[in-house]
Amino acid sequence: MPKVQFIDPGVARKSGEIKFKPIPVNQYSKSIQEEKNNFSNDDLIRIYHDMVVIREFETMLNLIKTTGEYSGVPYDHPGPAHLSIGQEASAVGMAYTLTVEDFIFGSHRSHGEILAKGLSSIQKLDDVDLMKIMETFFDGTILKIVQKDFKGSVKDLGRRFLIYGTLAEIFARETGFNKGLGGSMHAFFTPFGVYPNNAIVGGSGDIAVGAALYKKVNRKKGVVVANIGDASMACGPVWEGISFATMDQFTQLWDDGMKGGLPVIFNVMNNQYGMGGQTAGETMGYGMAARIGAGVNPDQMHAERVDGYNPLAVIDAYKRKLKIIADKKGPVLLEVLTYRFSGHSPSDASSYRSKEEVEAWQNQDCIHTYAKNLVEAGVTDQLKLDGIWQEIKALMVDLLKVSIDDVVSPRMDIRKRPEQIGEMIFSNTPTETMEERPVEVNHAMAENARVIQLAKKERFAYDAEGKPFSKMKQYQLRDGIFEAIIDRFYKDPTLIAYGEENRDWGGAFAVYRGLTEALPYHRLFNSPISEASIVGTSIGYAMCGGRVIPEIMYCDFLGRCGDEVFNQLPKWQAMSGNVLKMPVVLRVSVGSKYGAQHSQDWTSLVAHIPGLKVVFPVTPYDAKGLMNSALQGTDPVVFFESQRVYDIGEQFHAGGVPEGYYEIPIGEPDVKRAGKDVTILTIGATLYRALDAAKILEEKYGLSAEVIDARSLVPFNYELVIESVKKTGRILISGDATSRGSFLNDLARNITELAFDYLDAPPVVVGSRNWITPAYELEEAFFPQAGWFLDAIHEKIVPLAGYVAGENFTDMEQIRRAKLGI
């Protein structure tokens, strides 16, 4: 909602029509003879070579999966193999023009793309750089294996390195590109510009856009290619990625040096099937995927369908499309028509298509047709081509033997180092800035209006007499978050932040007020209402080496970025074998007054997923300290905030919130009130209701409650809580999440196990009811209230004299509700 742009009703309401340009379809028609000026004979033969590498690689896997051997070498591979036999020309054509700086992202069917891009990069790298990559990657582990007894050229060594690294990865060997933790559907190798392939259909549709954003914002060379399937065009995140990539602001609002479209090509590898469904004619309505470009932006995304059966047609398209990107006119949508001979996976009997159809496409096999054309054009002869194929086959047999040799290519020795995978879940590497270069800001931090304003605020909520300052005077929780974030913006040039209202508006709940003035557009901007792309692009941005703060407003919108938060953000550090880092701080705000779809605390859902750090500070001191820690780290942190307490002042930390930088370690709970008779452990803003309860317990019933604020969910240090339980023998655990399946139960279980001998009563969970969140006026019946703590203590821990319980915590009711599922 930039004020600089005026929405003129006179213009907006004018009648007219939208005009479309024709979208080219398979227009390439040159013969090899005609292309001889553009390609040397070696180039043309290398295209053949690269296609055959893919064909043989995939054939090898197919035979291993279906017959248990390849060329007499027996092997059992229980894992997946989604093969692309038939699609070789599309992969090689896509990769041929790309440089090492260009990144590709892919799908579950991306072996061919890994090999094609790898071979292309090897060809373009000079020998010194290539050797350096191989020598430094995993300290030369892979190089040593493929170098043994090999006497050939550095480029051939590079090819061995590529094929072996990919194969070993597919076979889950520790010597694979990702230590065997990625596997067939995820393997990648960033030094060759091969970025993560994604087992979730369409998963790369937004992540790749984030990579392009990284290149643009950080002025890095290269384009990003999102290799996605024809069927993925129906996936929300793909559409969201496309929408994000084509935002007008890139060309209309960003600073002059930054103006221009995102350098991303959506490369639709159209093999015409999505699982058992035929995209054109059955499961989609687009006829041709390229049509979609016409609906996205006036450039129609420069959409085009090319014949992916002809590598030269694809190369031709790429040459033209890369020019568009170079002219800052991206993004581009390219549909590359192809066909997979193999099934979805080796277990697929292809019952959904006719033998005749497969044969018809096989008769036009991209490799054989291309070979025939080469021979006809006099580039080479069949004997030579057959020789190349035989050499590749021999290479495959050789590398297969090496990659399945348990001595040379072992799997992770989990028995020897049982925590090896655990150690990869987080990178835990404090890093002040992701890159050393000057930050781009609009003014000195000291000149920032909000910074100036904050200097006048009271950093502790109470005066010397214990009287609270007025809300206006108090330094609030939102200020703590702001201070940590603006501080990092002035330290880390890669740091960017975006969400649906981050610029001009001032961010949800006024956290970002003042940032718009401080930062240029490309560091703080508004995104589409599209949580999948907000989080998905952040993942791509971070993968490439940038730090980012995506913000999705309400917690309830987490469902809208479910795959991104549950499958992508948490997993790539470990799935990469710790090659990638993920410095993403996802800000999520928990509501309270807006009913069933704007008031849910979903911390538990996030805490359930391995690979995410989860924090939920509710005091200004904790919010600033934890945000500092989150931004100093390289791990994904889901940073929960509560709308109940954005305006709360600091009531606990003596001396108030420090002006300078400090960190609160993630995972350390904090005693907010000392006591001796009962412990109350809270997550989130429930803290303040627990403190109210503690007061009543003390005054009316003589029970002294110790109140502990969890502050973090993942990781979590139980030691402090157990010490408290040893003292009190009783504990209540509370938060605003609906009780069933919530993290509160996790805490209760661990405390039970760890402090069983010290407990005089079972740990009691005081969570929200398993209902929809009702209207604000009815929330007292839904969220834990101060009285609920007393009710639960009275019913389950120790009877309070003459006490009449409000909320029902009886065992019988617990059983009854569970029986009804409410």
Place this chain on the structure above:
Amino acid sequence: MSKNYDLAIIGGGPAGYVAAERAGHKGLKVVLIEKGELGGVCLNEGCIPTKTLLYSAKLYDNAIGAEKYGVQAREVTFDFGKMMARKEKVVKKLVGGVGLKMKEHHVEVRRKEAYIKGRSAAGISITAGEEEILAANLLICTGSEAFVPPIPGLGSPNETILTNREILQLKELPSSLVVIGGGVIGMEFASFFNSLGTKVTIVEMLDEILTGMDSEMSVMMRQMYAKKGITFHLSAKVVEVNGTEVIFEKEGKKESVTGDKILVSVGRKPVTKGFGLENLGVELDRGGIKVDERMKTNVPNVFAAGDVTGFSLLAHTASREGEVVVNNLTGRNDRMRYNAIPGVVYTNPEFSGVGLTEEKAKEQNIAYKCVKLPMAYVGRFIAENEGGSGVCKVLVGEKYGEVLGVHMLGNPSSEMIYGACMAIEMEMTLKEMEEVVFPHPTVSEIFKETIFGF
């Protein structure tokens, strides 16, 4: 203006008045609301009146059989009216005694209909007649009533059709009595009337009387009473009642028996209606109020004890349940246990049991060992039971030898069985039991002798 209490109790039976007494003793402010007489079914129309009558019958039996002991009693007769009058006197005395206990422990008693209005943050609102009562906690002990099954012709109790309540009000001795249901209540009345010369017939649907007790002893008991003149129809399902005629189906054939009076004693059902229980949202289970081990219902601050819960249906269970409520209310963590609840049939001879029967142990796959001895094994029994017989059976766990169940047929087993209750409650083993000294000569020694049989 309503009055505030720590605990309100609805129902003054063995659950309610015992809980009131205990709670009052511990300093709680208690109100007990009872629409009838204090003491409940037990005192007014159950345990106490029947035991009083049974004692009269036993005296009569003993007088007739005195000769065996060298005592001659000639022209032994009885006066039914006087027996009934004495029963009234005993009941009145005990009911009065309960009232005194309530006073002693500062329990306020309201002899009024109770009605629960609802529950709020302030407490539970109840009315006792016109009076408004507000209590922090509520204990419901509304008890049970005789269950009259929907058999054609049975209808509601009348001149002929009687339940435990009406039969205790008879003015004249019936010449014949048909008892439908050979459980504890049925057997006790059968025994009483049989002693006094009434022609008694028992019609039982199951294949044995007193199911739930040790089945071997139930058979012995039936055989003893058959000798005394009671007719038993087992596996006999009553299908119709026609005036004084009870028609039943036995092995596929219809038979009938007539009696001046017909006693219906097939079971009892909890009283959960008529006092506003529905205003609390209390969960019911098979007709009774559902409670947990601490006698808490599903509604905070609301408890239930006694027959209204629908399972044990024994006065002494009810009292203990009431005590569990008070213990939990006053900070003592107490859980109700049902594994050592004794059951006694006050027939002549008495039949007592506690803990697992062999049938139950088998059903629950509990590995046990069992020893039984005839009562005649101990001198005191022979001395006092000329020609009488009886048996004692002890079950212990196979692995640890802990006492699981004790069953006795013979007098005065009702006074001895508590020893077995203690053994089970304290989880005593054979070894520990062997070290207990029993007084000699007493019939109770049969327990120790049986223990040494292992």
